[in-house]
Amino acid sequence: MFRKLPGDEARNLVTTTPDTAVVFRPAVVTTPAIITLVIWLARLIRGLVRFIWRHPVVVFLLAGSVACLHLYGWRATLALLGVALLASLSWAFSDRASFLGYVGWPLLAFGRWFWIYRRTWQPVMTISGLGRHVRGRDYSPRLVRVDCDGWADRLTVRMLNGQSVKDWTDRIDGLAHGFGSLSCRVSVASAGHLVLTFPRRDPLAAPLPAVPVPLVPTVGPVEIGSQEDGTPLRLKVHGTHLLVAGATGAGKGSFIWGTIRGLLAAILAGLVQVYALDPKRMELSYGREIFGRRYAATPEKCADLLDEAVSLMQERADRFAGRQRSHTPTTADPFVLVVVDEVAFLTAYQSDKGLRHRITAALATLTTQGRAVGVGVLAALQDPRKEVMNIRNLFPDKIALRLDESEQVDMVLGDGARDRGALADHISPIPELGAGVGYVRLETSPDPVRVRAAYVSDEDIRDMVQIVTGAGEAL
Structure with missing residues (x-):
């Protein structure tokens, strides 16, 4: 009437007492002791090899000390350790980087x-x-x-x-x-x-002084600060568009002026032209002599300047069509950087509907067609919501400074950026601690990098103006 079932198989079980709990014993396979011993030894050897491979310095110190203690006694071992300590200190003082790389870290x-x-x-x-706990076992x-x-x-x-x-x-x-x-x-x-x-x-806790003006003209990645790992922060401006978002006092001006400062030698050499749109009349106006006639403060002049940049872009596209696919800066065809200090004032808060559409259309045209012909856009704003800045996805490279809400981080840097550690909403509002600190997400990498832009003071901007005006007078 009953049939035996192997292991824990319980289906099709027949019983005359349905209310009685079914108890069965799973099949048990006895493993020979020699197999268990071989597996244990293999795991031990693998663990030892892995430990030696990952911690060679510790293994060398321990093995050397034990061997010396066994062969020569504890006095000789202490003497040898003292000599090794003095040699290590000498190495650390003479070449700190190599000592930390091979021993310290x-x-x-x-x-x-x-x-x-x-x-x-x-x-x-x-x-x-x-971790998981499955059927009595921890994973x-x-x-x-x-x-x-x-x-x-x-x-x-x-x-x-x-x-x-x-x-x-x-x-x-x-x-x-x-x-x-x-x-x-x-x-x-x-x-x-x-x-x-x-x-x-936190290596970025202290403000950074302004990076020196480069002596060699370049439109390549310009150095404007430092990354968290200590390497220089270099922003690519030629061949891309850059969006900087941050609350009031977050340090957007440091990125704007740091970029202009890095391009100053190229500006003097005629390889770069900067179109400055300053609707707040505060940030860029301090160094307006650098931009010359390519400076606009009122919405009407900002729209005219953007239209001029669009016309230049389209003229270049007509000339480059069928001849070249990328732009190389020359004095005849310099790289054009359109800098917009507070783009939301022009695109979202502008009361003149016609002017607002005109500016938005010009910015959309530049960000979709300008890269190949040497026209880039550097835009800064405070509120990254889509109804405020509906073309933010047209900027390949983005920077999030201190933001008010956690949801705004993904609005600026893309979905999942905050989960990967871009805690822009946790940046300190104290200027000495948080001004210029932000997270950069580049087109070529999905992982945000924590950075800090160097502070370009008013005196630094005055020096930049003097360099430009002095060069103009010399010419």
Whole structure:
């Protein structure tokens, strides 16, 4: 009447007492001890090889100390360690960069891995919901390696099968506080692998002085500040369009004047022309002598200046058609940069409907057709909502300074930017701490980069004006 079923198969089970609970025993396969031992030894060897590969400095120090202690005793070992310490100090003072690269940062990475991340990895993964408990077994993402530099720890992590990047970006706050950091940023390293960045300090906390005016004319990426990792912040202006969004006092002027300052040598050489639209009459008017007749403050003159730029663009397009597909700046065909300080005043808050449509159409034409013929647009605004700036998606490169709401971050930088760590709504409103600090998202990379533009003071702008007017008088 009953039939035996293998394993935990319970379907088609027949019983004469339906109310009685069915109890069955799963099939158990006994693994030979030799197989278990071989698997254990293979895992041990793999773990040792992985440890030696990831922490060679620590392994060398430990192995050398143990060998010296065994061969020569503790006195000789202490003496050798003292000599090694003095040699390391001499190396650090003579060539700090190479010492940190080969010794300092690997030792710090081992210490952080051993004391912080390895020790708390399982609890943080479980509590944050990134670990799983399935049928009595715990599954956690694997910590592959830890790398350190002067300002942050970078953890390479292998995700669980079936996890997505969004599973991690939704939990950046829990990860940051779980590992004792103020923030966490997530980026994709390869298929199934992520890089988690945990800053240890803020290298952009102090204002930066203005970058010196370049001596060699260039329209290539211009240096205007610093990135979080200490490398210079260089903005590409030729061959792209740039949108800068930030609340009042966030430091939009630093990006505008930093860009003009980086192009000043090219302006003097005739390789760059700047069309300045200053509807607030405050920011760009301070150095209007740099722009000459290509400066406009009233909405009517701004529209006329934009129409002039559109006419120049269309004339170049007619000449370049069938002859060349990209623009090389020359004195005959210089790179034209259209700078709009407060674009929302011209596109959204302009009371004259006809003038508003005229300006919006000109900006849309420039941002859709100007790149190939050497016409770029640098626009700044405070409110990034679509009803205020409906052509923001026509700007390939975007910068988000301090913003009032978290939703505005994705409006400026694109969907998912805040989840990847672009916390522009958390930037300090104190000028000394947050002015000029922002997140850059370039057309070539989806990951936002935290940067700070150097502060171009009024005195720096006056010096720039003097350089331009002095060069004009010399000519």
